[in-house]
Amino acid sequence: MTTEHNTQPVIEAANLDLTFQTNDGPVHALKDVNLTIDKGDFVSFIGPSGCGKTTFLRCIAALETPTGGTLSVNGMTPDEARRKRAYGYVFQAAGLYPWRTIAKNIKLPLEIMGYSKAEQDERVSKVLELVDLAGFGGKFPWQLSGGMQQRASIARALAFDADILLMDEPFGALDEIVRDHLNEQLLHLWDRTNKTIGFVTHSIPEAVYLSTKIVVMSPRPGRITDVIESPLPRERPLDIRDSKEFIEIAHRVRDGLRAGHSYDD
Amino acid sequence: MQDFAQEFMTALSLILSGDSELLNIVFLSLKVSLLAVFFGALVGMPLGAALAVGRFPGRRALIVLVNALMGLPPVVVGLCVYLMLSRSGPLGVLQLLYTPTAMIIAQFVLVTPIIAALTRQTVESLDAEYTEQLRSLGLSRLASVPVLLWDGRIALLTAFLAGFGRAIAEVGAVIIVGGNINHVTRVMTTTIALETSKGNLSLALALGVILIAIAIAVNAAVSLLARGAAPQRGELSHA
Structure with missing residues (x-):
């Protein structure tokens, strides 16, 4: 081990801008975003x-x-990284094909990427295990609860070997009890797979509980107002949320959100 | 009423005895319509898919046109194909008028817009729902089209069957370009029209029964397939 790969950033954004042109003039969705x-x-x-x-x-x-600005993913442009299947993406809606079983839904990326039949089956049972859905492969999406559907959609994003997992409010539509459970499972999964995870949420406890790094953002223009490196250990039981450190970080997040938000609008 | 019951019994006995004239007419009908729908699908499905995912000038207008052509009056299609194929028409040298081929061409013109329009609707809604998912799996826009088509194949079969239902049931186009010639271009619908006017109601009724049976079978197939394509809807209807 002469070279230390871990120091190489996976995602690097510098002075990133994104302006949408609308009929009401330009909207600054992102302004001067810098993040590693x-x-x-x-x-x-x-x-x-x-x-x-x-x-x-x-x-x-x-x-x-x-x-505007630059953004690199695994040292490539985002589109190169996309075509090299660098990430799995979990959308807000589970987006499962209703006419495919859970196992067949998880196979979709594997079919597209040309995995052999045997390897498809092997991977499906592996990821079903990972998201705690073993035995549900033969069910159709509508036979599963919302939380289970979202887990299946995570399994689909995990089925191929992408090092990055991008999740856009995957648990936003779920009730808090289910959400707690899924958060705990997600941490286990992260611990076992060692993936790099980008996770969008609007829940402060969720962000603090899950993250090693919390990026606080604010609107008009969309920008980063605070980046918090979490001092919490990797191993996190649910009751860590009652600890002093947890509450302090949650405070800092809340302050960041408040500072960035103008209530005069 | 007495008459109707009697004619109906005769009609049933014609069907059950497998009357050879009746069978020939049924087979020709199926052959003409299935071939028309087959070629209609060859053209209509790629056209519909292109309209759904393509972005080119005039796309909107083309969609409106294709949708409007779904309701083409068969007699008008028959007339136009007749003019093209008649001895003095641009395709007169082919001598296709009053042949089954002419009937296939006319029905092809009728069903292609139906298949194209239904394919466009299907692919467009699949595309709206799943395109980003497929993009996130590394596919280009072009490469995602066959994946969508393959996963939408059951819904696409519905478009095919809708075209078939239209073709098998129409009379206006085939009677003009086919001429309703006995043993050559006589199909179920044209026979019904002719035999009814001659007063030979039992043969007309027998064909009518078969035609309705085919229509019901096609619709049942469409509904079963649609249910297979989206099982949650079927499930909800039980509740």
């Missing part, structure tokens, strides 16, 4: 709607094209 994400980081993006958190994630995934 290292390998194995769990980064949450938090802020009120319109702060550009989802837009930034979509830029990383090459689903949006920045209008």
Whole structure:
């Protein structure tokens, strides 16, 4: 081990701008965003709607094209990284094909990428295990609860070997009890797979509980107002949320959100 | 009423005895319409998919046109194809008028817009729902089209069957370009029109029964397939 790969940032944004031209004039979705994400980081993006958190994630995934600045993913442009299948993306809606079973839904990327039948089956059972859905492969999406559907969609993003997992408010539509459970599972999964995760949320406890790095953003123009390196250990039981450190970080996030938000609007 | 019951019984016995004239007419009908729909799908499905995912000038106008052509009056299509194929028409040298081929051409013109329009609707909604998912899996826009088509194949079969339902049931186009010649271009619908006017109601009724049976079978197939394509809807209807 002469070279230390871990120091190489996975995602690097410098002076990133994204301006949408609308009939009411330009909208600055992102303005002067600078951020470095290292390998194995769990980064949450938090802020009120319109702060550009989802837009930034979509830029990383090459689903949006920045209008200024530079953005690199695994040392490539986002679109090169997309074509090299550098990331798995979990959308807000599970987006499962209703006519495919859960196992067949998870196979979709594997079919596209030309994995052999045997390897497809092997990978499907592996990721179903990872998201705690073993035995549900033969079910159709409508036979599963919302939380289970979202887990299946995470399994689909994990089925191929992307080092980066991008998640856009994956648990936003779920109730808090289910959400707590899924957050705990997500941390286990992150711990076992050592993936780099970008996670958009508007829940302060969720962001603090999950992240090694919390990016606080604010709107008009969409920008980063604070980046918090979490002092919490990697191993996090749910009751860590009652600890002093946790509450302090949550405070700092809340202050950042308040400072960036103009209530005069 | 007495008459109707009697004619109906005769009609049933014609069907059950497998009357050879009746069978020939049914087979010709199926052959003409299936071939028309087959070629209609060859043209209509790629056209519909292109309209759904393509971005080119005039796309909107083309969509409006294709949708409007879904309701083409068969007699008008028959007339136009007749003019093209008649001895003095631009394609007169082919001598296709009053042949089954002419009937296939006329029905092809009728069903292609139907298949194209339904394909466009299907692919467009699939595209809206799944295009970013496929993009995030590394696919280009062009490469995502066959994936969408393959996963939408059951919905696309619905478009095919809708075209078939239209073709098998129409009379106006085939009677003009086919001429309703006995043993050559006589199909179910044209026979019904002719035999009814001659007063031979039992043969007309027998064909009518078969035609309706085919229509019901096609619709049942469409509904079963649509249910297979989206099982959650079927499930909701039980509740």
